[in-house]
Amino acid sequence: MKNYKNAIFFTLFIISVIFEVSVLPAFMNPLPIPNLPLVFMIIWIIAGGYEALFAKIIIGGFFMDIIYAQPLGLNPLLLIVISVVIDKIAKRNIFIADKTKFSFGATLATVFFAVIFAELSARYLVAFVEKTGFPDFSANVFYIGLYSSMLFLLLYFPLIKLEKKLSHYDRRIILTR
Amino acid sequence: MSSVKITKKKIKLIALVILFFVLVLINPKKIFTPVRSLFSTIVMPVQKTFYVFSRGTADFFSFLGSIGDLKSENEKLYEENLALQSEFARLTNIKSENEELRRQLELLPREKFVLENCLVTGYEPSRNSWITLDKGTSRGIKTGMPAISGSGILIGRIEETSLNSSRVTLINNPNSSLSAQTQETKAKGVIKGNFGLGLVMEMISQSDLVKVGDRVVTSRIGGGYPDGLLVGKVAEVKESDDKLFQTAAIIPAVDFTKLKMVSIIKE
Numbered sequence: 427m428k429n430y431k432n433a434i435f436f437t438l439f440i441i442s443v444i445f446e447v448s449v450l451p452a453f454m455n456p457l458p459i460p461n462l463p464l465v466f467m468i469i470w471i472i473a474g475g476y477e478a479l480f481a482k483i484i485i486g487g488f489f490m491d492i493i494y495a496q497p498l499g500l501n502p503l504l505l506i507v508i509s510v511v512i513d514k515i516a517k518r519n520i521f522i523a524d525k526t527k528f529s530f531g532a533t534l535a536t537v538f539f540a541v542i543f544a545e546l547s548a549r550y551l552v553a554f555v556e557k558t559g560f561p562d563f564s565a566n567v568f569y570i571g572l573y574s575s576m577l578f579l580l581l582y583f584p585l586i587k588l589e590k591k592l593s594h595y596d597r598r599i600i601l602t603r
Numbered sequence: 604m605s606s607v608k609i610t611k612k613k614i615k616l617i618a619l620v621i622l623f624f625v626l627v628l629i630n631p632k633k634i635f636t637p638v639r640s641l642f643s644t645i646v647m648p649v650q651k652t653f654y655v656f657s658r659g660t661a662d663f664f665s666f667l668g669s670i671g672d673l674k675s676e677n678e679k680l681y682e683e684n685l686a687l688q689s690e691f692a693r694l695t696n697i698k699s700e701n702e703e704l705r706r707q708l709e710l711l712p713r714e715k716f717v718l719e720n721c722l723v724t725g726y727e728p729s730r731n732s733w734i735t736l737d738k739g740t741s742r743g744i745k746t747g748m749p750a751i752s753g754s755g756i757l758i759g760r761i762e763e764t765s766l767n768s769s770r771v772t773l774i775n776n777p778n779s780s781l782s783a784q785t786q787e788t789k790a791k792g793v794i795k796g797n798f799g800l801g802l803v804m805e806m807i808s809q810s811d812l813v814k815v816g817d818r819v820v821t822s823r824i825g826g827g828y829p830d831g832l833l834v835g836k837v838a839e840v841k842e843s844d845d846k847l848f849q850t851a852a853i854i855p856a857v858d859f860t861k862l863k864m865v866s867i868i869k870e
Contacts, residue, residue, distance in 0.1 A: 447725035449657040455860040499626030558777035
């Protein structure tokens with residue numbers, strides 16, 4: 427039923443990974459680059475629930491490993507952990523597209539901390555695996571979290587709108603059949 | 604019944620998390636590299652298009668923002684040009700003198716590189732410690748070849764290649780290590796990447812003189828890189844933690860995030 431919607435969202439996710447590597451550095455330099463794929467994934471999970479997207483999260487994570495040249499399994503691991511947490515919070519109605527229940531502060535805080543968790547975990551795990559010694563803690567992690575939250579603000583409503591339209595379109599296809 | 608279902612889901616989830624964690628720890632690079640090469644070849648045209656478009660747009664806006672400064676910059680460049688012209692005349696003279704002396708001493712001519720120019724198509728987003736290029740093994744690029752920016756500034760080494768793309772590990776990558784020396788005082792040391800934050804020159808003997816502002820170039824000792832490629836300038840000098848050596852913070856000669864074209868030294 428959700429194949430059409432998820433196919434489009436998955437394509438957008440893949441594009442967001444390529445954007446992260448090939449487009450954002452040109453505009454953001456010398457500022458830290460926000461974690462666009464993670465922001466996109468969080469919005470997608472809020473919209474669709476992580477269980478329906480489980481396989482796509484893993485495939486998307488592997489794609490990130492390939493494009494970012496990081497150890498195999500790193501991004502699927504981080505995305506699964508983050509998506510479970512996001513899903514749990516979403517189910518408690520902290521952030522649902524319904525505006526009466528929508529708590530923007532909680533949503534932004536979740537995005538902010540999820541991005542920082544992903545950045546730090548990736549840096550320290552890669553350093554541990556590649557035996558390069560742990561990096562000094564850098565304040566730019568907070569800026570990555572901040573810019574990612576701003577990006578979330580920018581993308582949330584258009585993507586939720588798109589998700590609703592695509593869901594409606596999917597339902598119409600089912601009814602036509 | 605439902606609690607059994609939830610438990611199964613949880614077990615599946617925990618098993619996957621453990622599996623991926625173990626996979627990360629094992630880090631099977633050799634198995635992964637061909638897969639990555641295949642994907643890179645497929646994704647490269649898209650990446651290249653995105654990169655060229657975004658760099659062009661960013662440059663355009665940057666140009667619009669800098670219009671006000673163009674007059675003063677033009678005057679400054681004119682003065683620099685005059686100074687460079689006189690420097691060029693002087694160096695041309697020295698070059699011919701050097702060639703004559705080398706011939707007299709029966710030394711080999713200074714090396715000239717066979718270069719392959721490549722377009723940068725992507726950066727690592729968080730640490731800026733690698734870049735991807737639009738050429739690969741089909742153009743004779745191999746793992747281990749040094750990469751320089753146009754004017755002979757060392758930027759890194761080829762880490763991975765596929766048919767039509769390659770990945771350069773930059774010298775600010777924590778895995779990077781190279782022998783170097785200061786141009787002025789010939790103080791030798793080992794330059795290591797500092798997690799994308801810059802470069803550190805270690806193992807400089809206490810008896811060697813290193814000053815802030817000294818230029819650092821590659822040294823042939825240890826192999827891997829040709830002699831005399833510019834790496835950066837000394838920004839700070841201090842004693843190492845064990846007090847046996849000196850350590851210098853190096854500012855790279857080039858901003859890695861602004862690279863558009865790089866050259867690979869093939870021979």
